[in-house]
Amino acid sequence: GNSVTQMEGPVTLSEEAFLTINCTYTATGYPSLFWYVQYPGEGLQLLLKATKADDKGSNKGFEATYRKETTSFHLEKGSVQVSDSAVYFCALNYGGSQGNLIFGKGTKLSVKP
Amino acid sequence: GAVVSQHPSWVICKSGTSVKIECRSLDFQATTMFWYRQFPKQSLMLMATSNEGSKATYEQGVEKDKFLINHASLTLSTLTVTSAHPEDSSFYICSAPREGMGNQPQHFGDGTRLSIL
Secondary structure (H helix, E strand, O other): OOEEEEOOOOEEEEOOOOEEEOEEEEOOOOOEEEEEEEOOOOOEEEEEEEOOOOOEEEEOOEEEEOEOOOOEOOEEEOOOOHHHOEEEEEEEEOOOOOOOEEEOOOEEEEEEO | OOOEEEEOOEEEEOOOOOEEEEEEEOOOOOOEEEEEEEOOOOOEEEEEEEEOOOOOEEOOOOOOOOEEEEEEEOOEEEEEEOOOOHHHOEEEEEEEOOOOOOOOOOEEOOOEEEEEO
16 A cells, blocks of 8 residues: 655754654555654644656755655755744655555754754 | 644544544634545545535545535634444544635645544
């Protein structure tokens, strides 16, 4: 079946460190891929997305590239800030343009000053 | 600001009580809303798809008589956990896609933490 596997956290980094959060997926067909972020005390927000192979989603310094050959969508940021501390969820959409999402378990990121 | 409002954010009640959770789209209409459930350190799992003007579509293994969904208007969906028991304690999250935005995923509410004693 369709699923998303995300690296387990928590991940603790110092400010300005490089971030990678791994995400791989299993899906039939060609899903769209997403990263959502949940800041403390807030709801989930879309961080970035990619809808087809080799697409790169980017936002707020974060990037992720849709890799069909490795079924991956790893999240990266070159220099994290304390304000990036949050839980990050990788997700895929297989139900059409506005169908439901399948989520990974989430990775908690803590950035220390 | 928030575009999907969920209420209440936290509820604690006795076993056997029925609990209603509301999900509202604040500045757009949503003919479809989704209800998810999240256990500690687990993924968000889709429970059901709420459809305005028709019956909700439930995922396999979700009891429709236990989790009643009513999509009363184009901006409101409610989830009622009937005769709740401790095993129903969880974090419930709703989401709504903004219509006409193409392949744009949903806006999420802040979630409701339900604790059944």
